[in-house]
Amino acid sequence: MIIRNVNELKNTDRSVSDAQWTSVRMLLADDQMGFSFHITYIQAGSEHTFHYKNHFESVWCVSGKGSIEDLETGEVHEIKPGVMYALDKHDKHTVRCEEELVLACCFNPPVTGKEVHREDGSYAAPDEAA
Amino acid sequence: MIIRNVNELKNTDRSVSDAQWTSVRMLLADDQMGFSFHITYIQAGSEHTFHYKNHFESVWCVSGKGSIEDLETGEVHEIKPGVMYALDKHDKHTVRCEEELVLACCFNPPVTGKEVHREDGSYAAPDEAA
Numbered sequence: 612m613i614i615r616n617v618n619e620l621k622n623t624d625r626s627v628s629d630a631q632w633t634s635v636r637m638l639l640a641d642d643q644m645g646f647s648f649h650i651t652y653i654q655a656g657s658e659h660t661f662h663y664k665n666h667f668e669s670v671w672c673v674s675g676k677g678s679i680e681d682l683e684t685g686e687v688h689e690i691k692p693g694v695m696y697a698l699d700k701h702d703k704h705t706v707r708c709e710e711e712l713v714l715a716c717c718f719n720p721p722v723t724g725k726e727v728h729r730e731d732g733s734y735a736a737p738d739e740a741a
Numbered sequence: 742m743i744i745r746n747v748n749e750l751k752n753t754d755r756s757v758s759d760a761q762w763t764s765v766r767m768l769l770a771d772d773q774m775g776f777s778f779h780i781t782y783i784q785a786g787s788e789h790t791f792h793y794k795n796h797f798e799s800v801w802c803v804s805g806k807g808s809i810e811d812l813e814t815g816e817v818h819e820i821k822p823g824v825m826y827a828l829d830k831h832d833k834h835t836v837r838c839e840e841e842l843v844l845a846c847c848f849n850p851p852v853t854g855k856e857v858h859r860e861d862g863s864y865a866a867p868d869e870a871a
Contacts, residue, residue: 612811613827614818637825644797645849646776667774688744695767697743715845719775
């Protein structure tokens with residue numbers, strides 16, 4: 612049994628930050644659960660475009676306010692507490708944040724923690740060099 | 742892209758209740774994400790013993806107060822907002838709830854939604870009759 616507290620991991624190497632977001636990796640590939648689980652904080656006023664070509668991701672909003680735009684269809688959906696979006700088609704998307712978002716995120720395949728976002732907004736597949 | 746709101750699913754067939762808990766299935770096996778994702782509500786004052794022999798489960802506490810006992814070792818861990826437990830060894834466990842717990846749960850393999858808890862606290866494996 613693994614026990615971890617997001618508040619205790621915020622200042623450790625399990626917390627990864629980029630421009631205007633921080634992601635605390637609660638579970639990674641080496642935990643061998645078959646998925647990874649992250650608590651991600653997105654700063655108010657920021658905008659992020661991602662395209663996880665090699666991963667399925669679900670994101671459930673714990674708190675905050677924003678929106679997600681499906682860049683394929685142009686549809687915009689509100690993000691607020693209780694709302695989940697799931698990128699079942701590896702959907703390229705833009706997240707816009709009005710009030711700091713706290714998000715519970717699952718990735719399959721699990722993120723190793725060593726990925727970087729590439730220019731196209733994706734992470735490398737597990738068997739591919741980053 | 743799938744968009745769902747836990748508050749809108751509470752009174753639908755995606756919400757499953759048993760004695761003193763309710764689980765809203767945000768993602769199930771047929772969503773083909775490779776995991777399932779549930780928001781689970783556990784009533785204050787209740788106690789639950791589970792043993793997911795065929796699944797890995799992670800549980801992150803959104804709100805509430807309780808504890809988890811590892812029935813193999815006897816260790817007891819506090820459950821409070823921000824704490825995650827992950828049953829990486831299919832750990833048999835008892836959850837005790839002091840104040841209503843709201844929990845974000847991931848299962849691998851994904852739950853189909855048709856499982857019932859068996860007498861031993863487990864769910865059937867996907868290829869096994871329930």
